[in-house]
Amino acid sequence: xxxxxxxxxxxxxxxxxxxxxxxxxxxxxxxxxxxxxxxxxxxxxxxxxxxxxxxxxxxxxxxxxxxxxxxxxxxxxxxxxxxxxxxxxxxxxxxxxxxxxxxxxxxxxxxxxxxxxxxxxxxxxxxxxxxxxxxxxxxxxxxxxxxxxxxxxxxxxxxxxxxxxxxxxxxxxxxxxxxxxxxxxxxxxxxxxxxxxxxxxxxxxxxxxxxxxxxxxxxxxxxxxxxxxxxxxxxxxxxxxxxxxxxxxxxxxxxxxxxxxxxxxxxxxxxxxxxxxxxxxxxxxxxxxxxxxxxxxxxxxxxxxxxxxxxxxxxxxxxxxxxxxxxxxxxxxxxxxxxxxxxxxxxxxxxxxxxxxxxxxxxxxxxxxxxxxxxxxxxxxxxxxxxxxxxxxxxxxxxxxxxxxxxxxxxxxxxxxxxxxxxxxxxxxxxxxxxxxxxxxxxxxxxxxxxxxxxxxxxxxxxxxxxx
Numbered sequence: 001x002x003x004x005x006x007x008x009x010x011x012x013x014x015x016x017x018x019x020x021x022x023x024x025x026x027x028x029x030x031x032x033x034x035x036x037x038x039x040x041x042x043x044x045x046x047x048x049x050x051x052x053x054x055x056x057x058x059x060x061x062x063x064x065x066x067x068x069x070x071x072x073x074x075x076x077x078x079x080x081x082x083x084x085x086x087x088x089x090x091x092x093x094x095x096x097x098x099x100x101x102x103x104x105x106x107x108x109x110x111x112x113x114x115x116x117x118x119x120x121x122x123x124x125x126x127x128x129x130x131x132x133x134x135x136x137x138x139x140x141x142x143x144x145x146x147x148x149x150x151x152x153x154x155x156x157x158x159x160x161x162x163x164x165x166x167x168x169x170x171x172x173x174x175x176x177x178x179x180x181x182x183x184x185x186x187x188x189x190x191x192x193x194x195x196x197x198x199x200x201x202x203x204x205x206x207x208x209x210x211x212x213x214x215x216x217x218x219x220x221x222x223x224x225x226x227x228x229x230x231x232x233x234x235x236x237x238x239x240x241x242x243x244x245x246x247x248x249x250x251x252x253x254x255x256x257x258x259x260x261x262x263x264x265x266x267x268x269x270x271x272x273x274x275x276x277x278x279x280x281x282x283x284x285x286x287x288x289x290x291x292x293x294x295x296x297x298x299x300x301x302x303x304x305x306x307x308x309x310x311x312x313x314x315x316x317x318x319x320x321x322x323x324x325x326x327x328x329x330x331x332x333x334x335x336x337x338x339x340x341x342x343x344x345x346x347x348x349x350x351x352x353x354x355x356x357x358x359x360x361x362x363x364x365x366x367x368x369x370x371x372x373x374x375x376x377x378x379x380x381x382x383x384x385x386x387x388x389x390x391x392x393x394x395x396x397x398x399x400x401x402x403x404x405x406x407x408x409x410x411x412x413x414x415x416x417x418x419x420x421x422x423x424x425x426x427x428x429x430x431x432x433x434x435x436x437x438x439x440x441x442x443x444x445x446x447x448x449x450x451x452x453x454x455x456x457x458x459x460x461x462x463x464x465x466x467x468x
Contacts, residue, residue: 029327031319032063033246033432040382043455043466048382051437055244056193056360056428057386059224061308062246068311069249069304079301080272080294094303097310098293104313105238105255106229112258114293115251115306119220120145122239122254123187125296126216127153129264134183137174137213139167140394141350143193146218147394150187160398163351164200168207175211184213190222194392194399194426196332196360197351198226205234216256220244224430225328225358227321230256242305246432247312251305262291270298316431324431328359331429331438335361338442344368344449348399348424359433362390362426364400365449370423371464376453379466381444383437386426396424 030036039047052060072093077086079094098113107113116122127149130136136150139158147157156174161167171186178184186208191198201217208215216237219228223240230238237256242249266273266289273295276288289295316324336353339345344366349355365373374387389396400422427441456467 030434031246031315031324031431033060034063034066035060036432036434042382043379051381051383051440053427053429053433053437053441054384054386055224055430055433056221056390056426058243058248059246059430060432061248062312062315062432064315065247065308065311069308072304072307076303079303081300090303094301094306097303097306100310100313101253102255104228104317105223105253106231107255108231110258111230111256112261112293113253113255114261114296115301115309116239116254116296117250117302118145118243118252119143119218119239119241120149120252122252123216123218124149125254125267126185126237126239126260128267129260129296130185131183131260131263133180134185135178136185136187137171138187139170139189140398141192141194142187142189142392142395143218143220144391144393145220146187146189147392160350160395164203164355168200168203171204172207172211175208175213178211181212184208184211186213186215188215188217190217190219190228191225191358191360192350192392192395193221193360194362194390194395194424195349195351196221196357196428197349198222198356198358201235202233205236209234214257214260221358221360224316226325242309242312245309245312246315246430247305247308249302249305249308251302251309253309258291261293261296265289266298267296268298272301273298319431328430331433331435332357332359332361334435335427335438335442339363339445342446342449345445348396350395350399359430360426360428362396362399362424364424365445368448369464370425371459372453372457373448374425375457375464375466376448376455377441377444379457380448380454381440383441383444385441386428388423390424390426397422400424 035052038050040050041047075086075089077084077090079091081087102113116125123145130153135154137156137158138147139160141160158170158174161170186204188201188204189199190201205215214236216239217235219238219240222228224245228238237254239254240252242251273289274287275290278286280286339347345363348362364370370387374385377383377385429438457464458467
């Protein structure tokens, strides 16, 4: 804690300025988010309140998070580097944010919470900390943030399973066959960023541990929608991003076991990661690195990003995660029922209609280029969704039944409106989504399929846009 006796009290008063959600944030309704009243123009004339249904890419900031950050901003100071009051207060705030995140994730007392830039950054950090000769096992269904960081390791890519039980059996076979028997890591998503389906993380963790492997969970899509307990799931690490957890200030988290992280060279070499640096007689430099989370947090920490994540963790906890999950499930059922009534729509799924899922739904529409459909939703209805391969190319291609070498990219395809594309459309929502937004989306899908677009569109730099 700070040497200033009032620093902690001031920090508490900063938190208290926005400690409770607004009165209209009833447990039965959406939580207040920034942008909920923003209006956008329609190509057909007039304006409409924007329906942000791309939470899977970046969720809007909770009003609570924005208010907490605004209350802290006048007290902003350097972290771990200053003797002044504001520096001491900011350091307290930063370290308390670490504690809040650990509580939110139900971490073990010995776990470390490291603040990073994003899920991608977290998993790349862990990849740099792998022991020598570590084998990595990862399903082809992963987001690229989980699929790609392990390039320097011995990687086994596992085929997409079609049931949770098949996922566990596939992993068990792969782990049983590994040679030589040394350190191993399994990387798996908690909830798919394409289908929203929950993966059997607890069973996969048990399988990994039974074969002497560790497991890291990409919780980028899980943590904003569902309670996550490191201890209950019995996983070794959790990674997630602030910008998907209603805290868009460029921060992420890697939380879990400390030993591999303490043994690895710092992810970034520089100030903050080192405890002592001294010149040697031969002219070189000796460095004594930190063994705490600071070892991998070189440079000036993103205190606002860390604090915003902690604020979001508190807000979701105080709102009652069970209530938030129940309401989200109601919205999911409403959207899926509406899409099921349109024969031309095919919803993408690995595990089937009955699989538990979060509010991430991808689909294709017969006779429509996915970029064209998404562009029409935006331009004619004020609805923001995502189209493309969602930075999960192997998974989307598997679900679409295309060949692995067929072209496609994260963004829009080159295909013109009406032409087939190897991409899909994704609608995603969460704690801040009003009922009206999902109802408007379902109605817009019905109208577009039945009546076609009201406007002409063209392809510009690979993206479908309204023709002017």
